[in-house]
Amino acid sequence: MSGPTLADDCLCGLDGEQRACVEGRVYGPCDHPNCGGVCEMEADCDCPCHHASRTAPTVADADHLAFRAHHGQVDKAGRPYIDHPRAVAAILAQQGHSDHAVMAGLLHDVVEDTPITLDDLRAAGFPEDVVSAVDAVTRRDGETYMDMIRRAAADPLGRLVKLADNANNSDPQRMALLDPADAERRGRRYAKARAVLLAGSAADELDAFWGPFNPAAERG
Structure with missing residues (x-):
């Protein structure tokens, strides 16, 4: 052939x-x-x-894919969008989570915000738990934000990724770059999401997410 x-x-x-x-x-x-x-x-x-x-793809492969997929995209503050998934992945890595969690953190927005599909990730050889985590944190057509949060909370890896995503999005330095009204609205939404994602969490997990990374954030 x-x-x-x-x-x-x-x-x-x-x-x-x-x-x-x-x-x-x-x-x-x-x-x-x-x-x-x-x-x-x-x-x-x-x-x-x-x-x-x-x-099998590595963390470096996931980073490369995310970098290429988000090339040219910027966040609400005008900064390169890739900074966000890399920050999410860094949170997960610093907490000692698996390479699969770090890969899912790097890839968590590629399906929602780029032409890449879940099947593309499978074709690239990414493990099914990574693909499932990306699916869990990807908002579907007609789905509300909180419905997506509840799906993410039900997926073990997706829950970790969404908690790290929430922690980075809630970072006071990042929020300070937004319009005050938008920052306040997002802050309320993130706090509501945390209440779902952290339901039943042990104290050490609460401290892991909100101690080192964002001590100013309300835990919900």
Whole structure:
């Protein structure tokens, strides 16, 4: 089987590497006769060398994907949007959560705010708990903010990601960059969300999220 080389505009930018692409294509040099020199790794590809060498995405891969996906986007204060998912991931990493949690933190807005889909993340090889967490924190068409928060609270990894997201969004320094009325409105919404996300939490978890990162925030 033969195919074209990886497109220059692929969000992954993994030209020449035997890794998954979020666009559902993976190409790389291959000597196996079934590939004809270039292997397109899809479900029906029977090239054993590429399937054996395919590696799982890492935190660095998630960061690269998020950076490419959010390229050109800015937040409400006009700063590069990628700063936010990186801050969420940093909170989770500093708390000692798993690489899967950190990956979900980096990717938590790509489905809601970019053309990337959940199936794209699966095609890229991200673990299902990471994909499920991204789904849990992604607001669906016609869904209210609080309905999404309740879905996030029901997903173990999604709950952690949304708590870290809430902590970063509630940071006084970040809120100070917003219009005062908008900051007040968002503050009320984030406090209401925290009450759902932190329901039944132990004291050490409360301190983990609100001690080091945002001591001024009300816990809800």
